[in-house]
Amino acid sequence: DQQVKQNSPSLSVQEGRISILNCDYTNSMFDYFLWYKKYPAEGPTFLISISSIKDKNEDGRFTVFLNKSAKHLSLHIVPSQPGDSAVYFCAASYEGAQKLVFGQGTRLTINP
């Protein structure tokens, strides 16, 4: 039972353009969502998060959007840079669980 899904295993974007990574979830109890970025041979690095009381959170070039009715979140990176090439994981949690459920990841490649 995959509660968090990232349906695109890979995404290729031109440098300077917008990258949009998508994530869907099925458990309506989830109330906190995070995006992690992972380079090869390193652990996941926390990027940005959003609580279910919000529908948008922005941090520099990174913006996360949450659509609770559709159980969908997305990460926008603008403008995309070569250093953004990595695997991106979305994760979800709910109050009291203190446990993250991860998607399968999307490999983002930024082309010069």
Place this chain on the structure above:
Amino acid sequence: EAGVVQSPRYKIIEKKQPVAFWCNPISGHNTLYWYLQNLGQGPELLIRYENEEAVDDSQLPKDRFSAERLKGVDSTLKIQPAELGDSAVYLCASSLGRASATQYFGPGTRLTVL
């Protein structure tokens, strides 16, 4: 501030041998997690500690896996005996627990069982 430290970074063993992984969390983080990450998948929780107490070990295969967190700081994850299917990356993470759901990960240990 130092991040989560894990060792070794890589380990190659033959099947049926024992193996142990070590983790030192971020200072002040009471909650510690061990995750398993298979190739092409996201991390999956094995066990969660609140201080020295294992509060969620429902996904830990207890016939061969064990973990401990003595004194509520460092933690060790052990596999005995290792099987071919245990080849994966073992990640340790820590957080402030109820104060924050954000978890911070170490670099992981890549285990290869031959």
